[in-house]
Amino acid sequence: MAEIQCPECKSTNTYESNQWMNCCDCFHEWDANQNNAENSDQIKDSNGNPLQDGDDVIVIKDLPVKGAPKPIKMGTKVKNIKLILGEDHDIYCKIDGFGTMYLKSIFVKKS
Numbered sequence: 001m002a003e004i005q006c007p008e009c010k011s012t013n014t015y016e017s018n019q020w021m022n023c024c025d026c027f028h029e030w031d032a033n034q035n036n037a038e039n040s041d042q043i044k045d046s047n048g049n050p051l052q053d054g055d056d057v058i059v060i061k062d063l064p065v066k067g068a069p070k071p072i073k074m075g076t077k078v079k080n081i082k083l084i085l086g087e088d089h090d091i092y093c094k095i096d097g098f099g100t101m102y103l104k105s106i107f108v109k110k111s
Helices: none
Strands: 015-016 022-023 029-031 055-058 091-095 098-104 106-111
Touching: none
Parallel strands: none
Antiparallel strands: 015 022, 022 029, 055 106, 091 098
């Protein structure tokens, strides 16, 4: 029997109960018949909204930048993002005053 990963925490410590799958690690519950492959390839912002290439986002906290004298300030608008699947820093963008860089989607919200 193939192990089923939790869509939230990616743990394989899961079990089926009736039509529902349950994760023993994070207690997430989802429909066993649902196709999770489509959702796992989607990058979401800090509020859970799906992001797409070309979206504009807003930074939700001050982010220190290595080698820069100042951080990226909370509220900075970033335009025309590019998404990178499978990476920790999953947004490629250009920020005025900082140049091109990679951001984590958990530190932005869709504008």
